[in-house]
Amino acid sequence: MHENRPWENLKSLIDINSAAEVKNYLDELKSEDIVGAVSHLDSERRLKLLTLLQPEDAAEVMDDIPWVQAFRLLEELSSKEAAAIISEMRSDDQADFLSEMDDADAEAIIEEMPPEEAENIRKLIRYDPDCAGGLMITEFLSFDESSVVGDVTNDLRENAKKYEDYNLQYIYVTSGSRFVGVLRMRDLLLSQPNTSLSKIVLSNARTVQDDDSLEALISFFDTYDFYGVPVLNSKNELLGVVLRKHIRETEAEIANVEHLETQGIVGGEELRTMPIMVRSRRRLSWLSVNILLNIMAASIIAFYQETLSSVIALAVFLPIISDMSGCSGNQAVAVSLRELSLGVVKPFEVFRVWLQEASVGLLNGLVLGLLIGIAAWLWKSNVYLGLVVGGALTINTVVAVSLGGTIPLVLKRMKVDPALASGPILTTVTDMFGFFLALTFAGMMLSELS
Template structure:
């Protein structure tokens, strides 16, 4: 490969900008097809707003929709918001139903309304209905594109319908067809293999799998993960919780993607990225405001923790060795508490714990905290004794770390449950609360215990 070709591949946005400048949709599509999905995201991210707009409007809506479907949600929303309602509606109309609903649900109300007004009334109504589901519910993850037939049909009727609508069904998952009664309630599942190998005049009810496994539209992602872990299905039909009507199919791939996105979002939230999503192409003020919202709260909370040291400054000045252990005890307790936070967030997302089960969670966590606190306390006590040769110093720091570890895991396990009950996002708020309380308690325990035996420490 020549140096020039290498340079072009390393800077795909420059080549993409050049191809867009030709105004030829086929040229743009051909170049995008040479790039991996991550390179496509990178190239679009580095283009100017005008160039990104040109990419989507140069491509035909179907190809533009394929491109939007590959992008992170925040980047896709930015691109859609830059389009006119007509341009956006044409692209969104080509997306799978679950992605349509996700994008409409994330747009500003005015932008979403303008796009929906341009769409076909039935398509707009379906999109609105799906956008009402939460992202972690089966209804929010399902697609409505599926093969659905009356249970009274014959094999010949199904095969004729497949032939007549081949273009429409081309992007569907056609391994299975779902059979419903006259009330649209799920009756059975028909494998395409069984359909094709049966006589054409045979009623499809004779070849269906009766009483198939299904999930309700309000089922949470934790239930879906557990179901797909237990069963090797590619997809599961979704029915309404009220009357059992078949409304869609949730695929294993969608659940796995949602689980990964939820993990990434929770991680960003715990690091103070309000909203759980940020890329550097977002407006500077928006990014700064989101981060500052968390940082400004943290600085106030840290000042509260530091005030404990101010109260015991005489003790600290008398036994300066304590200053070495204060950050160690604070950090180690914080790590233990964060482990408890992570487990609670995980169990909440999977539906394995309810907000009311605080006593069960506390007993489980304090038991772990007692064991780990004793182990860590003995370790740090031994280090302090070897360093200073004072058994009382070891007793102070060891006891403080043991007690603070128990406090930290108790708070870390319980705070997410409490925040969830009060409709506050636990992924964002649990970290600052835990850090502040463990710092204050750690400083207080070390300095108050040291003050009670100050004569033996000097």
């Protein structure tokens, strides 16, 4: 057996159609090893792996591997095979996968699911994926307030298999379909069997509405250290539960996508197992635009080529001015993106953000300008060269952080993805302005620099 290459073992077991051995082998692997093993399989073996496993085991594999990889596998399965696997997933995961599919494909899969489950999933996929209704799970324990403790404990014992994947920290108490409150498992177990739930329920429980945004949910869990929160509609009916860990996972996924976009990877998560044309198209959509933007920045140098040829030492410092200003600007972009995602700042607060960034930019620009100015002076023993490059970096740093802080807000207000567009715009403007400042200052002091 290949101890360090689990995919080789998995390939062998798949090729001999040994379903039992495949399951046993996967049970022995850690989650990260399953991800690596499945990623090393070709598309044909990945599909065969899912069809060899029982639906519940296939669903566990889908939960381990990256979402984009799992989604592509589901698209390649037949409607009946996909439905069997999706039926074994949590309700929020079901909604995530089906809401991303074409309407016809999603409906074909839903038609293959049990009627009650199909009706539930149709309700869930109508919600925006980034609101409470789209993020909630519908697997929760709910009992009417007229029930007594003994009835509840008997139901838990009789349906232990069904409830084994449920969150059992809390039980939700209703009156018909109307939400009444929350019952802690501790209070249930310590109460007498004939005690009515209405007497031990916590009726002042916090709740959220089904149309509450992801930003509101993040703020809620930042404020309250709850495991989960009930989701109600406008009629005060209990629809589901949003779990804290799912909000944190969603928040991390969004941060990852934003990071990829700032690096020029558009269209979401990229894995090397994805089709090469898809990966190429996604990258080129950003790189091709960036070529045009860089040509614009380079045109400034071409315009000042006589100045540059007279003070060749400037060629050493132009990339430094460009790079340092870009770094300062990207720091401001990162802070604005984070504050936008948390709801700390609103798109219309451009002036306030500009004032805050300009003050930091001026302080940092003076420090960085002084450092590079001293370096230039010591290298060429020319104080005017130090003034030129130091002054250019100081001013360009203020410009870079001003743009970096405000561009995401402006783009957000224009309904343009700030994570994707902020970087190219900032890089182009800071490069052009940095080159312009340095070469203009050099032209003004040409007699002292030559």
